Amino acid sequence: MDWAGIFIYDTTWVFAVEILIRVIVMFILIISFLRLTGKRGVRQLSIFELTIILSLGSIAGDPMFTEDLPIIQAVLIMSTVILLYRLCTWAMRKFQHFENLLEGQSLYIVEEGRLVLDKIEKGKMSHDEFFAEMRQQGVEHLGQVRTGLLETDGNFSVLLYPPEKTDYGMPLFPKQYQPVEQIELGVHYACMHCGHVEYILEPNQLCRRCENKCREWAKALNSRIVR
Template sequence: MPEPIEPFDWGRMFIHDFPLTYLGEVAFRTAFMFVILLTALTVSGKREVRQLSIYELVLLIGLGSAAGDPMFYDDVPLASAVVVFIVMMSCYKLATYISDKNKKVRHVIEGQPVYVIENGCILTRNFDREDLGLDDLFSDLRVEGIEHLGQVRTAILEPNGQLSVFQFNAEAVRPGLPILPNELKKHSEHIDQSGDYACCSCGNVQMFNAPADRVHCQQCNKTGWVKAIK
């Protein structure tokens, strides 16, 4: 039978049965996991770090784990948690300092702003490189009050995962791809009425004379179309 735990055993609470040199190993483990977390979140893409910087997210994950375990595991000494906090904060300060001083490091870890829409069309080459789906893009645009891509002059995916949207003036709005869900459901590869149609993949608008079937988009080579609106 294990011996009962003695409340407020200060030796157990702060260091348990570990030698003091174990705290050095805790510091190494913490710095190592900081690098692993930073790498994983860098690879995962902008959408995973939305609204927080990648450094802030790594810090929250690391400190959250360090703070939680000593609260209810009697064999996790408080001293280890203190070392984790000190090393995590030091790594955070060092990483942000290097990032502020070195533009290349900042671009590799935090990423750069990426143009995803220009003049009402999705820049498919840029868009496909980002961890962003059409549904996410259209959802963000709808939050900004956008009904169709013809209203959008420029949209930029920021390093923190947010979308910055710049609209045309009212008189400059052009026909564009509707992004309201019910309108998007009307897409088809068959054109049975002449008029302006928008590609469902990139928003490129083309004029069609009906009837027409499986016409490839001049910009992205896809064949799904929906009636453009203005």
């Protein structure tokens, strides 16, 4: 058994420094690419934590079966990753700016029962994605929602109106979230683009809030939430 081979093999000081640089570059690359996807974290993990797991994950396995990858290099890489992790968490605590850069900010998606328009138009999130999130929390329509906040870890926080304050709102379930073909006058409809509710009195009325970009109305609901 060649113990020196397993642990050190051909590692020189120069190569050790090279590893250090490689790890830092890859670390920055991983985090940038994850941020570029526009996704929030996955299952309670923020983009930053995901980066750590990805970086540690690949290096943990390879030395187990790769002959010319000595343990010392794996240890060096892992230590660098941990060091970067410590450095970043320290900097994130200290500088809000840095935290926003790494993890993004929490975003208001729903305010007072209506969708926050610029977030949707910039494509930060698709309708489907947060409809699903709200449905899972038992929300039937936007009239029940006071505030919906997209957290940096990808979770969705919802504040509800108390039942007596529930208003008409855009339906969130697919069967109800359908454009109506014939508008009945004197009924509440919700704009399917922004969630704005209007009590319609003339047949060709357009949504006042999205400035006529939208012509599709779904029948608004006002059922109270049951918990």
